[in-house]
Amino acid sequence: MKLSQRICQTExxxxxxxxxxxxxxxxxxxxxxxxxxxxxxxETPESVRQAVKEALDAGETRYGPVGGIHExxxxxxxxxxxxxxxxxxxxxxxxxxxxxLFQVICNxxxxxxxxSPYWVSFSQQVILAGGKPVLVNTKNHQxxxxxxxxxxxxxTAAILINSPNNPTGAVYPASDLKIIADLAEKHDFCIISDxxxxxxxxxxxxxxxxxxxxxxxxxxxxxRSFSKSFSMTGFRIGYAAGPEEVIAAMAKLQSHSTGxxxxxxxYGALAALSLDQRILSERKREMEKKREIACxxxxxxxxxxxxxxxxxxxxxxxxxLAKTDTDEDFCTYILExxxxxxxxxxxxxxxxxxxISYGISENLLKEGFEKIxxxxxxxxxxx
Ligand SMILES: Cc1ncc(COP(=O)(O)O)c(C=O)c1O
Numbered sequence: 001m002k003l004s005q006r007i008c009q010t011e012x013x014x015x016x017x018x019x020x021x022x023x024x025x026x027x028x029x030x031x032x033x034x035x036x037x038x039x040x041x042x043e044t045p046e047s048v049r050q051a052v053k054e055a056l057d058a059g060e061t062r063y064g065p066v067g068g069i070h071e072x073x074x075x076x077x078x079x080x081x082x083x084x085x086x087x088x089x090x091x092x093x094x095x096x097x098x099x100x101l102f103q104v105i106c107n108x109x110x111x112x113x114x115x116s117p118y119w120v121s122f123s124q125q126v127i128l129a130g131g132k133p134v135l136v137n138t139k140n141h142q143x144x145x146x147x148x149x150x151x152x153x154x155x156t157a158a159i160l161i162n163s164p165n166n167p168t169g170a171v172y173p174a175s176d177l178k179i180i181a182d183l184a185e186k187h188d189f190c191i192i193s194d195x196x197x198x199x200x201x202x203x204x205x206x207x208x209x210x211x212x213x214x215x216x217x218x219x220x221x222x223x224r225s226f227s228k229s230f231s232m233t234g235f236r237i238g239y240a241a242g243p244e245e246v247i248a249a250m251a252k253l254q255s256h257s258t259g260x261x262x263x264x265x266x267y268g269a270l271a272a273l274s275l276d277q278r279i280l281s282e283r284k285r286e287m288e289k290k291r292e293i294a295c296x297x298x299x300x301x302x303x304x305x306x307x308x309x310x311x312x313x314x315x316x317x318x319x320x321l322a323k324t325d326t327d328e329d330f331c332t333y334i335l336e337x338x339x340x341x342x343x344x345x346x347x348x349x350x351x352x353x354x355x356i357s358y359g360i361s362e363n364l365l366k367e368g369f370e371k372i373x374x375x376x377x378x379x380x381x382x383x
Contacts, residue, residue, distance in 0.1 A: 006130070010124050011124060022036070022335065025339070033367060033368040038357060039227065039228065039231070040311060041360050044232050044234075044235075045230060045231070045272065045279060048232065048275070052264050055263070060267060061263060066259055066260050068260065070085055071270055072273075076241065080222070080241045087243070088241055089250050093225060094196050094227070094238030097239060097240045101221055104253060105158060107130070109130070111153060112158045114133050114160045115161070116348075117314065117345065118135070118160070119194070123135070134151050135349060143179075145179045148180065152187045156187060159183075162193075163177070164310040166310055168307060169311070169314065170309075171307075178213060181216045181220075188219075191210055191221070193210045195209060195222060196227065197228055200284060202284070205308065218243055221246055222241045223239075224241070225239075232269070236261065297373065298356070298369075303315065311358050314354070318352035326351065327352055328346060330354065331343065331344045334375060338375045342356050
């Protein structure tokens, strides 16, 4: 059977070999401590679960409006000054939001600037949309605004900003976001702001969205998700906020692809929006404490830039690599010797690194790091 060029050009996840090994070890009854997981271990809040049960009992089990139920879109729009429900589309996770967005903004060959390292799906989704991902290296995990401007061409359609960042945990300062906003205006491209980790910004700092810059609102699409913020990864609810014509185009695409997001799940999302803020603050505090634990252990093992947000560390493990070893081999070594799973940096476009998620329980976090420290004693460092 012949497959389309489009799907053939798309790379399968580089973590596949690795996930297969994890599955095999689990089947063999081995205990795995999962530092590879991309979700916080907190439970989905009680009020959210309750709202879903009530929605089910109330018969909210049918097709709904393609772009999301009106109450949810209206509530989401209230977060964005001047926006109404027509500026919001709700999709199956922010993953689908991003997929649809690239489909509607990319003509063949359209270039999308992506600061690197980056979340795995960005580049592949651009390719699936017929566009061309243009990777621009970050400097110490921060935006290199000069390099970004150099990478702009007449084909540049958009830049993708992801702060707090997956995989590095970096939070970009407002001053850099402003430079990017001005570049977008000067060179006439749009900004996609992936704010999946908006609730996880530490050190008492506020979360800053490019939406705060009024001059770019006609070229900005904000992408958010209920997954990480409210521990609702399985609900598959994400949304975009942006200019009406982009949202309408995405809704047109969605009407032919998935239709609406699970109707009763949307009532859970609605309940999440009126969640007691103290629950979210408490969770953030707990996560911040785990960041301290993870940073303290990592500091004794590898060079690692201290992250300001999300729940990932992205240390440089290259001094443990012999000439022919890759970060994938390193992850396999750690997994086989300790049962701790971490993700190779190459999966995020940066070899010689690993991504460690510290969103798991404090006990497991400590146990996992103790095991890694022990097993690294047997690995010679390149010095
Ligand atoms: C930066 C970023 N964006 C988007 C997503 C997709 O999340 P979801 O589809 O669960 O909303 C993820 C998931 O890991 C992510 O890390």
